[in-house]
Amino acid sequence: MNRTIKGFFILTVTLPLLSGCWDEIEPQRMYYVNGVGVDFKDNQYEVYLQLINFKDIAKSETPYAREAPAEIGYAKGETMEEAIYELYRSIDQEVFWGHMTYLIFTEEALKHEEVISVFDTFSRFRETRYQINVHFTQDSLEEILLITPILNKPLIDSKLSHPLNIRKLEVFTEPVSLRNLVIGLNEPSHEVSLPLVSIDENWETTKEHPSKETTIKGIGILSKDGFRGVIKGDTARGVNWMQNKKNRGDLTFKLDSNKSLTVDIEKKYFDVKPIIKGNQVQFKVDIKVDVILNGFKSKATENEIRKEVIKKVKEEIKATYEAGLKLDVDIYRLSEYLYRNNVKAWKALENNGKIPLTKESIKKINVQVDKIKSGRKTFETTIKE
Incomplete structure (x- = not known):
C-alpha cells in the first residue's frame, strides 16, 4: 500500500472520531x-x-x-x-x-x-x-x-x-x-x-x-x-463634575431677572493637584466646561450665564463634599490623588488608607467656561417681542 492510500485510509477512519461534539450543549x-x-x-x-x-x-x-x-x-x-x-x-x-x-x-x-x-x-x-x-x-x-x-x-x-x-x-x-x-x-x-x-x-x-x-x-x-x-x-450632583472623564450634565439656575434657565454642560477637562505645606495637604480643582443653551431668556447675557454656571458648579461640588465629610467618607477620593502624586507625603499623613479631610481641604475650585454654544441659532431670541 503506497503512502498516499495509507494516509487516506487513516484519515477516513479517524475523521468521525474527531468531528463529534458530544460534550457540547x-x-x-x-x-x-x-x-x-x-x-x-x-x-x-x-x-x-x-x-x-x-x-x-x-x-x-x-x-x-x-x-x-x-x-x-x-x-x-x-x-x-x-x-x-x-x-x-x-x-x-x-x-x-x-x-x-x-x-x-x-x-x-x-x-x-x-x-x-x-x-x-x-x-x-x-x-x-x-x-x-x-x-x-x-x-x-x-x-x-x-x-x-x-x-x-x-x-x-x-x-x-x-x-x-x-x-x-x-x-x-x-x-x-x-x-x-x-x-x-x-x-x-x-x-x-x-x-x-x-x-x-x-x-x-x-x-x-x-x-x-x-x-x-x-x-x-x-x-x-x-x-x-x-x-x-x-x-x-457634585460627583458628576469630579469624575476624571468627559461627561455631560445639566444645570438649572436663576438669572438676575429671577427667571430660571437650564443649560447643558459638557466637561472637557478635569484635574486635581495636591498642595503640600508641612504636615498638611490641600487640593486645587481645575475644571473646564462648554455650555450649551436650550431654552433662552431674552435678557440673559453671555457674561451672566458664565457667572451663574461657575457659581452653580462650585456649589454642587462643595455640597457633595460636605455630605461625604458627615459620613466620614472621602467622596472624591482625594487620598488617591495624593497617593499618585506624592506617596511619601501620603504615607506620612494617611490613616487606614485615608488622609484627614476638613472643609478647608479643598483650597480652590477653578471652573472655566470655555465656550457658550447657542445651538443652531445665534445668541439671540428666536421670536422677537
Whole structure:
C-alpha cells in the first residue's frame, strides 16, 4: 500500500472520531443569567436570579407569541452559594453565567460584614466577567428585576445592564464594574461610590397601570470596612463634575431677572493637584466646561450665564463634599490623588488608607467656561417681542 492510500485510509477512519461534539450543549437547551440580586435578612442570604429570554433579542420574520422577557428565581441560604444551589434544584436545564451583566445589592446586604466575600465569589467564577456592573437599591429587588425597559426593549439594553447607553443624555454617576469595585476597595481611600437604583412610575402606557422604570437617585458608599451611607438627590450632583472623564450634565439656575434657565454642560477637562505645606495637604480643582443653551431668556447675557454656571458648579461640588465629610467618607477620593502624586507625603499623613479631610481641604475650585454654544441659532431670541 503506497503512502498516499495509507494516509487516506487513516484519515477516513479517524475523521468521525474527531468531528463529534458530544460534550457540547445546544444554546436553546440552556438558561442565561442576565442579573443577580442579593439581599440579607434574618442571618440568611436571599438571592434573586434573573433568567433572560433571548427570543426578544434575535430578529425573526416569523411571528411568534410574545413570551415573558425574564423569569425571576428566588432562594435563600446561610451562604450565597447555598442559595444559588437551592435555585439550581428547581431549574430544568443548565445555567450559563457568561452573559451576566449586573449585580444589584440591597442596603442590608451591603451592611453585612461578609459582603466582600460575595464580590469574591463572582470574580472567581470562571464564567463571569470582570465588567459586570454593580448597583445597590433601597427598593424591592424583585420589582426592580421584573421591570422591562420602555417600549418593551430587551432587558439586556436596560440601564442596569448597560448604563453607558445613556451617557450622551446625562451621566449622573459613573457606572461601577466589578473590576473597578475591587480596585477601588484595594487602593486609597478604599471606598467606592455605587449607583443608587430606585423605581419611578413617571411613564404612562396604554396598559391599565402606570409603567415602571428604574432611575438613578444617588450614591451609596462602600468601604473595605463596611457600608458608610447614602447621598441622595441634588446633594450627590457634585460627583458628576469630579469624575476624571468627559461627561455631560445639566444645570438649572436663576438669572438676575429671577427667571430660571437650564443649560447643558459638557466637561472637557478635569484635574486635581495636591498642595503640600508641612504636615498638611490641600487640593486645587481645575475644571473646564462648554455650555450649551436650550431654552433662552431674552435678557440673559453671555457674561451672566458664565457667572451663574461657575457659581452653580462650585456649589454642587462643595455640597457633595460636605455630605461625604458627615459620613466620614472621602467622596472624591482625594487620598488617591495624593497617593499618585506624592506617596511619601501620603504615607506620612494617611490613616487606614485615608488622609484627614476638613472643609478647608479643598483650597480652590477653578471652573472655566470655555465656550457658550447657542445651538443652531445665534445668541439671540428666536421670536422677537
